[in-house]
Amino acid sequence: MTELTTKYLRDEKARGTSCPGCGLRPAHLKVLEAIDRLGISQADIVWGTGIGCSGRQTYATWKGDTFAGTHGRVYAMATGLRLALPPNKKIILTVGDGDAYTIGLQHLLNCARRNVGVTVVVLDNLGYQSTGGQYSITTPEGSVTDSSPRGTWEQNWAGSGLDILNVIKEAGATFIARHTVLQGDAVVSSLEKAIQNPGFSLVQIVYPCVSHFGVQALGTRNIPQVYTWFESYPLATGILQDSIGSRPEFSDAFRQQNKKVKKGNQDV
Amino acid sequence: MRRIFDTGNAAICEGAIFAGCRVFAGYPITPATEIAENMARRLPEEDGFYLQAEDEIAALHICNGASLGGLKAMTATSGPGYILFADAFGWALSSEIPVVIINSQRVGPVSGITGAPGQGEFYLSRYLAHGGNYETIVLAPASVQEAFLLTVRAFYLSERFRTPVTILADQMVTDGWETLELPESEEEAQNMDLQRWERKVHPGPDFYPPTDAIDIPPVVLGHNTGGACSDWTPTLQGHDTEDFELHHKHAWRLIHKILSHRELIDDAEEWEVEDAEIILVAYGTPSRVVKSAVQEGRAKGLRIGGIRLISLWPFQDRLFKRKASYLVVELNWDGQLVKEVQRAARGSAVHFWGRCGELPSVKELLATAEQIKEGKTLSRDAWKTERW
Numbered sequence: 001m002t003e004l005t006t007k008y009l010r011d012e013k014a015r016g017t018s019c020p021g022c023g024l025r026p027a028h029l030k031v032l033e034a035i036d037r038l039g040i041s042q043a044d045i046v047w048g049t050g051i052g053c054s055g056r057q058t059y060a061t062w063k064g065d066t067f068a069g070t071h072g073r074v075y076a077m078a079t080g081l082r083l084a085l086p087p088n089k090k091i092i093l094t095v096g097d098g099d100a101y102t103i104g105l106q107h108l109l110n111c112a113r114r115n116v117g118v119t120v121v122v123l124d125n126l127g128y129q130s131t132g133g134q135y136s137i138t139t140p141e142g143s144v145t146d147s148s149p150r151g152t153w154e155q156n157w158a159g160s161g162l163d164i165l166n167v168i169k170e171a172g173a174t175f176i177a178r179h180t181v182l183q184g185d186a187v188v189s190s191l192e193k194a195i196q197n198p199g200f201s202l203v204q205i206v207y208p209c210v211s212h213f214g215v216q217a218l219g220t221r222n223i224p225q226v227y228t229w230f231e232s233y234p235l236a237t238g239i240l241q242d243s244i245g246s247r248p249e250f251s252d253a254f255r256q257q258n259k260k261v262k263k264g265n266q267d268v
Numbered sequence: 269m270r271r272i273f274d275t276g277n278a279a280i281c282e283g284a285i286f287a288g289c290r291v292f293a294g295y296p297i298t299p300a301t302e303i304a305e306n307m308a309r310r311l312p313e314e315d316g317f318y319l320q321a322e323d324e325i326a327a328l329h330i331c332n333g334a335s336l337g338g339l340k341a342m343t344a345t346s347g348p349g350y351i352l353f354a355d356a357f358g359w360a361l362s363s364e365i366p367v368v369i370i371n372s373q374r375v376g377p378v379s380g381i382t383g384a385p386g387q388g389e390f391y392l393s394r395y396l397a398h399g400g401n402y403e404t405i406v407l408a409p410a411s412v413q414e415a416f417l418l419t420v421r422a423f424y425l426s427e428r429f430r431t432p433v434t435i436l437a438d439q440m441v442t443d444g445w446e447t448l449e450l451p452e453s454e455e456e457a458q459n460m461d462l463q464r465w466e467r468k469v470h471p472g473p474d475f476y477p478p479t480d481a482i483d484i485p486p487v488v489l490g491h492n493t494g495g496a497c498s499d500w501t502p503t504l505q506g507h508d509t510e511d512f513e514l515h516h517k518h519a520w521r522l523i524h525k526i527l528s529h530r531e532l533i534d535d536a537e538e539w540e541v542e543d544a545e546i547i548l549v550a551y552g553t554p555s556r557v558v559k560s561a562v563q564e565g566r567a568k569g570l571r572i573g574g575i576r577l578i579s580l581w582p583f584q585d586r587l588f589k590r591k592a593s594y595l596v597v598e599l600n601w602d603g604q605l606v607k608e609v610q611r612a613a614r615g616s617a618v619h620f621w622g623r624c625g626e627l628p629s630v631k632e633l634l635a636t637a638e639q640i641k642e643g644k645t646l647s648r649d650a651w652k653t654e655r656w
Binding site for chain 2: 010012013042043046049056059060063064065066067068069070073076077078079080081082083084085086089106107110254257258261262263
């Protein structure tokens with residue numbers, strides 16, 4: 001327990017539930033650190049989550065208002081929620097790579113297109129780990145997982161020329177960054193920028209799952225060994241897009257549009 | 269009172285706006301498209317928000333999110349879009365977030381026939397969420413005016429029961445043009461028995477009490493109440509749990525908050541049932557043919573009656589306790605409502621008259637009633653042989 005967790009997390013959830021060596025907990029703490037550095041009060045943040053390791057384990061940890069959506073749909077929910085909340089309230093979503101990039105991609109892209117004021121934090125553990133370790137579109141190519149016993153053979157969206165973040169960029173996201181959980185201060189700094197963006201931000205934080213990916217793909221549960229491999233795993237990291245302020249935020253633009261409409265029931 | 273000539277689609281929109289709906293997210297689909305179109309025109313006039321969603325999955329999730337932030341929300345669709353609501357419907361149901369869903373039934377299965385009425389989602393409207401352990405409220409209008417009234421009621425019930433409420437209409441109700449009376453004052457609204465329920469914010473910390481009580485405000489985010497809301501089985505505080513006893517309490521609430529307050533939900537119309545030998549049963553547009561058949565049948569000396577269901581779920585078993593022959597009239601060939609009537613009317617003979625896409629005629633229904641009276645087997649064509 002640290003000062004950060006005591007300050008921001010619910011007592012019964014403050015300890016975290018991730019497996020030994022998992023990067024989920026340090027990544028989660030980095031979001032809290034960014035909030036703390038920005039000095040945003042608990043009352044001004046609504047925290048939503050998806051499904052999977054990252055969704056389930058971060059749900060209802062935030063002391064303030066919190067919700068969990070169905071798998072992959074939390075971006076659509078946040079779009080509706082954004083219309084109901086005043087502009088000073090921030091929406092932060094912690095989700096997984098499967099939630100954001102596969103099952104929820106349709107809604108994620110439309111959320112980016114609309115420039116909905118929301119910060120999506122993708123806690124990328126390199127596959128579907130809460131179901132025991134199956135490959136996702138961020139699993140390193142060739143990896144053995146429970147659903148790729150001979151190694152993955154399809155091209156992924158994270159390494160060899162195809163990058164999901166380019167798709168999200170083209171969809172209109174106004175801030176995009178990718179980091180590994182090991183990149184310390186750079187991660188917090190990107191998260192600060194993301195949370196301050198009035199529009200749509202996405203920060204992907206990559207870390208290896210030791211319990212499943214480590215055992216299945218790397219053949220070890222040894223935490224230092226897994227992280228030694230991870231340090232050499234090639235990933236394009238840093239801020240990939242920063243066009244904050246270039247497009248109007250969705251709910252703000254919506255209200256401006258509505259102001260142009262003549263009020264009162266004209267006819268039916 | 270403002271009297272206009274318009275469609276059920278327009279009536280639904282006016283009902284929603286009267287009830288305080290300020291968010292509509294939808295995806296175009298025949299025959300519910302005009303509801304979206306009307307909302308796109310009307311909502312901005314009321315400081316509301318119309319969104320064209322990327323699909324129906326998003327449409328209802330956007331509504332859920334808006335409601336979670338304290339705005340009343342509605343979406344509308346037909347069969348192929350309705351099945352895509354399943355995910356978000358279950359979320360709202362289990363999280364106990366109010367939202368209103370319109371389904372204008374067309375001819376199925378699947379894409380079927382677009383611009384004709386069907387009644388194929390009677391059971392789906394009851395069981396749209398997977399996993400069971402719940403009851404749900406479904407209302408069925410039979411006219412343009414009633415589409416307005418029931419939409420207002422759907423919002424009212426969804427707030428008091430903090431649950432999604434479904435309006436199971438059909439293409440003829442939503443596309444049909446009729447006279448529509450709209451209240452212009454509070455007094456007129458009262459005379460029309462229109463009730464509204466303001467959204468309130470649950471103060472916490474026990475957002476999910478194991479009780480069958482209603483009028484408990486839902487979780488509303490953005491007020492720093494520590495509101496916690498998810499589709500996981502909740503603890504009292506809304507945290508996720510895998511405890512069976514807590515799950516039982518949650519399921520018990522989802523079932524009994526509705527069953528314990530049926531007086532607010534149950535609604536039906538009965539015609540000449542007291543001494544009837546044959547009782548016709550229907551909901552939605554076919555019920556209007558049934559009403560005429562009862563009137564004409566009585567004029568011809570037949571002891572015939574009719575029941576029109578206005579609330580479909582929870583099912584009103586008590587209406588089917590009279591010893592009589594029941595003839596259930598539906599816009600489908602497989603017989604859905606008839607199965608529930610068979611269950612509820614145990615001991616009575618229950619027959620089925622089905623067709624899809626177009627209505628029965630009064631003549632056809634009365635001829636069938638005569639056949640039942642004479643104890644003949646119900647058969648129109650070989651391939652239409654009824655096996656009920």
